[in-house]
Amino acid sequence: xxxxxxxGRPLIMHIxxxxxxxxxxxxxxxxxxxxxVAIVNRRTEHTMIVTASYEAKALGVxxxxxxxxxxxxxxxxxxxxxxxxxxxxxYHKMMDIMRSYSAHVTMKSIDEGVIDFHQTSQDVRDRPxxxxxxxxxxxxxxxxxxxxRCNVGIATNRFLAKTAASLHKPDGLDVMTHDNLRDVMSxxxxxxxxxxxxxxxxxxNSVGIYTPLEFLDADVSTLQDVVxxxxxxxxxxQRLRGWEVDDRPHPLKTAGRQYVLESKILxxxxxxxxxxxxxxxxxxxxxxxxxxxxxxxxxAKSRDRRYWHARRMASAPFFSDQAIYAQACQLFEKAPQAxxxxxxxxxxxxxDSDDQLSLFGDxxxxxxxxxxxxxxxxxxxxxxxxxxxxxxxxGIYVKQKIPFGSTRYL
Amino acid sequence: xxDEILLNxxxxxxxxxxxxxxxxxxxxxxxxxxxxxxxxxxxxxxxSTKGKRxxxxxxxxxxxxxxxLEFDSExxxxxxxxxxxxxx
Numbered sequence: 414x415x416x417x418x419x420x421g422r423p424l425i426m427h428i429x430x431x432x433x434x435x436x437x438x439x440x441x442x443x444x445x446x447x448x449x450v451a452i453v454n455r456r457t458e459h460t461m462i463v464t465a466s467y468e469a470k471a472l473g474v475x476x477x478x479x480x481x482x483x484x485x486x487x488x489x490x491x492x493x494x495x496x497x498x499x500x501x502x503x504y505h506k507m508m509d510i511m512r513s514y515s516a517h518v519t520m521k522s523i524d525e526g527v528i529d530f531h532q533t534s535q536d537v538r539d540r541p542x543x544x545x546x547x548x549x550x551x552x553x554x555x556x557x558x559x560x561x562r563c564n565v566g567i568a569t570n571r572f573l574a575k576t577a578a579s580l581h582k583p584d585g586l587d588v589m590t591h592d593n594l595r596d597v598m599s600x601x602x603x604x605x606x607x608x609x610x611x612x613x614x615x616x617x618n619s620v621g622i623y624t625p626l627e628f629l630d631a632d633v634s635t636l637q638d639v640v641x642x643x644x645x646x647x648x649x650x651q652r653l654r655g656w657e658v659d660d661r662p663h664p665l666k667t668a669g670r671q672y673v674l675e676s677k678i679l680x681x682x683x684x685x686x687x688x689x690x691x692x693x694x695x696x697x698x699x700x701x702x703x704x705x706x707x708x709x710x711x712x713a714k715s716r717d718r719r720y721w722h723a724r725r726m727a728s729a730p731f732f733s734d735q736a737i738y739a740q741a742c743q744l745f746e747k748a749p750q751a752x753x754x755x756x757x758x759x760x761x762x763x764x765d766s767d768d769q770l771s772l773f774g775d776x777x778x779x780x781x782x783x784x785x786x787x788x789x790x791x792x793x794x795x796x797x798x799x800x801x802x803x804x805x806x807x808g809i810y811v812k813q814k815i816p817f818g819s820t821r822y823l
Numbered sequence: 824x825x826d827e828i829l830l831n832x833x834x835x836x837x838x839x840x841x842x843x844x845x846x847x848x849x850x851x852x853x854x855x856x857x858x859x860x861x862x863x864x865x866x867x868x869x870x871s872t873k874g875k876r877x878x879x880x881x882x883x884x885x886x887x888x889x890x891x892l893e894f895d896s897e898x899x900x901x902x903x904x905x906x907x908x909x910x911x
Binding site: 437440441442443444445493498499502503555556557558560793794795798 | 827844864866867869870871872873874875880882884887888889907
């Protein structure tokens with residue numbers, strides 16, 4: 414553990430597209446530039462806003478607000494349904510640009526990624542990273558479109574690079590080093606730091622830490638033994654000083670999907686059809702990562718804002734849509750009435766290996782063959798080319814949207 | 824939500840196939856009603872799939888409205904699939 418600030422050359426660059434989906438729409442539709450735009454997942458007045466353009470944000474429109482609420486504030490707000498294919502294209506273009514500088518690129522989500530310049534070619538390393546940052550901004554404009562803007566942050570570790578990227582939105586470029594670390598921290602609030610939300614802020618407040626500077630000055634034993642009560646405290650101590658503690662893979666542990674029902678008057682059977690559709694989608698996600706699952710978790714939110722959930726661990730791993738749905742369906746028998754939202758998640762995922770002999774080997778092999786053939790056909794001819802007859806007609810409602818957290822399925 | 828109209832009109836297009844990052848550039852299209860639209864800017868071009876066919880989506884404008892043109896790379900056909908004209 415190091416007590417000093419990391420005074421090495423900053424070689425981590427964080428790139429963050431500004432209000433990504435709204436910016437992409439403004440790029441695609443020139444008539445929307447300069448106007449307040451909101452992206453939603455469904456064409457209704459009650460749907461939540463997923464992304465708002467800077468113009469909309471400046472007028473008070475926030476994420477999670479319903480379109481109806483937002484229109485009260487900004488009557489001229491243009492609400493557009495999200496267009497995942499467009500965002501995926503921009504994501505891949507952005508990734509191609511980043512990968513042209515280093516093989517060590519990690520996409521953190523659909524609109525942000527990190528370039529690690531530690532092991533890149535000498536030619537690239539010899540250049541000032543600020544120049545490369547400016548070049549990437551220009552390339553985004555040249556290769557995607559003139560309205561594209563991004564924030565660039567450069568630092569010695571991923572955490573500070575992300576912090577730097579959030580300093581001057583939109584279109585900023587900032588470098589954080591051991592020289593300006595304290596100055597920058599003095600301008601921020603605890604909640605500005607990635608990873609510090611309500612609960613962590615309360616934990617820090619409980620020991621008299623109210624600012625990032627006080628957080629930075631806290632000794633490791635306070636953070637480890639009193640505030641976080643685990644190794645997390647030491648990690649924060651290192652992270653804040655510019656030492657890398659976040660460069661580690663995050664193995665896939667769960668895969669799930671949820672859906673807000675399109676109508677209040679769906680029958681139980683119709684809700685189960687939608688649950689089945691979600692199970693097919695979750696099954697495809699699990700198999701696409703070469704995984705099998707051991708557990709299924711289902712939840713439902715009712716219209717009176719109550720939350721119900723149930724889970725079950727199976728004795729043997731499973732992977733097929735039928736197996737997932739059979740368990741989810743059984744669990745769902747105890748779900749409440751007047752449901753507004755449903756979700757299903759597979760957990761305890763592990764690598765799909767044939768090593769373990771099973772009494773039902775032949776049956777499993779057959780099931781696996783069927784599932785992989787269906788996945789192959791769906792991948793070649795389009796999603797849901799083959800699906801259960803039970804889910805026929807649900808596809809127009811339960812549409813695939815953008816996965817915000819993970820980039821695994823892009 | 825807004826004045827977006829979804830269409831499926833087969834259109835005639837004049838396009839240039841040249842060099843650079845965006846080698847295909849539609850310049851002008853004629854709608855079935857005879858109306859001609861001069862494209863002043865291509866906002867974004869992205870590929871998508873319809874089954875196994877690759878379709879190129881061109882989001883374009885003539886300065887007064889936004890349009891989406893779809894070029895089917897297998898059938899070599901152009902369709903106008905969206906017009907948004909405008910949002911007030």
